[in-house]
Amino acid sequence: MKNDELFHDLHRDGLLMLANCWDGGSARVAASAGAVALATSSAAVAWAHGYADGNHLPVDLLLQSARGIGRVCELPLTVDIEDGYGDDPAAVAALVAQLIEAGVVGVNIEDGNGSVELLCAKIAAARAAARQADVHLYLNVRTDVYLRGLAPAGERVAETLRRAALYRDAGASGLFVPGLAAQDEIAAVAQAAGLPLNVMALPSLPAPARLRELGVRRLSAGSAIGEATWSQVQQSVREFLATGKVTAGALGYGAINALMMA
Numbered sequence: 001m002k003n004d005e006l007f008h009d010l011h012r013d014g015l016l017m018l019a020n021c022w023d024g025g026s027a028r029v030a031a032s033a034g035a036v037a038l039a040t041s042s043a044a045v046a047w048a049h050g051y052a053d054g055n056h057l058p059v060d061l062l063l064q065s066a067r068g069i070g071r072v073c074e075l076p077l078t079v080d081i082e083d084g085y086g087d088d089p090a091a092v093a094a095l096v097a098q099l100i101e102a103g104v105v106g107v108n109i110e111d112g113n114g115s116v117e118l119l120c121a122k123i124a125a126a127r128a129a130a131r132q133a134d135v136h137l138y139l140n141v142r143t144d145v146y147l148r149g150l151a152p153a154g155e156r157v158a159e160t161l162r163r164a165a166l167y168r169d170a171g172a173s174g175l176f177v178p179g180l181a182a183q184d185e186i187a188a189v190a191q192a193a194g195l196p197l198n199v200m201a202l203p204s205l206p207a208p209a210r211l212r213e214l215g216v217r218r219l220s221a222g223s224a225i226g227e228a229t230w231s232q233v234q235q236s237v238r239e240f241l242a243t244g245k246v247t248a249g250a251l252g253y254g255a256i257n258a259l260m261m262a
Contacts, residue, residue, distance in 0.1 A: 004105040004136040007076035010037055011138070011174060011196040015212045018078075018220045022048045024068040026225075028259055031073050038069060039108075042080035044226030053223070055082050063098055070103040078106025078138060083114060089125035096126040097133060106138035108176060113148060116163055120170035127171030140198060140218075141172040146179030157188050164193040174198055178222065181205050183214060190215025 001009065010016045020041035021027045027038055043053035045065050051057045066079050079099055084092035096107060107126065111119045123139060130137035143163045145151055151159035164175050175193050178200035180186055186206075190197040198218035199205065211219060232249075240246050251259075 003074075003076040003103075004138070007037060007078065007105045007138050008136060008173065010076070011217045013217075015208055015216060016218045017208065018218065019225055020044060020080075020221045020223070021069065022226060023065055024072040025260060026229075027069040027073045027075075027077075028262060031075055032259055032262065035075065037076040037078070038073060039078045039106075039220060040065065040069070040080050041221070041223045041226055042082045042108075043223035044229075045080070047226055047230060055085055057085075059085050059095060062095075063102060066099055066102045066104055076105050077103065078108065078140065079104050080108040082110060083112055083119075084109055084122050084126075087118060089118075089121040092122045093125035093129040096129045096137070100130065100133045100135050100137065105135065106140060106173075108140045108142055110142035110144060110176075111163065112144050113150070116166055120166055123167060123170040123172055138173045139171060140174040140176050141167040141195075142176035142178065142198075143167070144178070146177055146181075157185050160189055161192050164189075164195060168194050174218065176200075176218075176220070178220075183210070186211070186216060187214045190217075 016037065018037060018039040019030045019035055020039050021030050022040055022044035030038060045062065046053045046057040049057060049061045069077055081095060085095065086092065099107060109122060109126065123141060126139055143160055145156050145160045145163065160177055167175065172195060175195040176198040177189060180189060180199050181202050181204045183206055186199065196217035197215060198220060199216055200220050200222045201224055205211065208219060236246050
């Protein structure tokens with residue numbers, strides 16, 4: 001089965017768990033830990049290049065990251081393209097075409113505070129680019145209704161479902177709702193969205209087994225692994241500057257070097 005079809009298949013039953021990575025090294029670590037597919041985190045990719053998250057990353061560095069992951073790992077890869085890095089649907093389609101050339105089989109694109117109608121145009125353009133490339137691209141569309149509070153608390157399910165219908169009609173493959181955590185609301189969105197539901201790991205989320213029961217088909221770590229990594233880097237630097245020593249981690253030089261040669 002080709003990677004594009006495999007990636008779609010991973011959303012049909014059960015719960016696909018994506019430990020978001022940002023470069024070839026982190027992709028190797030994720031694969032060695034048992035990941036069945038890979039996803040980037042826009043924040044983690046931006047941070048790895050010294051940029052802030054939020055559409056600040058130059059597109060050439062995004063493409064470089066995707067190619068670097070593809071070089072070392074054959075697992076299905078989906079890439080977070082934030083809002084598509086621009087307001088021109090044709091430019092979004094061109095970016096998607098370049099990512100497909102790099103071996104990417106899925107993308108995340110988000111609405112944020114932007115226009116729903118514009119995002120629909122971007123989705124349609126991305127879908128057309130994928131058809132042109134003869135790739136069954138998994139277009140995971142993120143809505144920030146919960147994350148940014150784009151509707152009052154009692155109206156968020158309805159607003160999420162309103163947007164889901166528009167995104168589905170435009171060509172979306174899946175619906176990503178970061179911030180969605182209440183079990184009754186998860187179940188309501190999963191049942192009525194008409195798209196596989198993706199949620200983001202949060203301390204308040206139910207356990208993965210319960211998420212499966214509620215109808216969730218994808219759980220993303222988001223930026224959490226990147227946050228943990230940079231926190232550890234900062235702690236190690238501070239320790240070194242204060243003591244001249246660094247507390248060894250679980251993996252030593254030999255194990256890490258061998259992993260990068262796998």
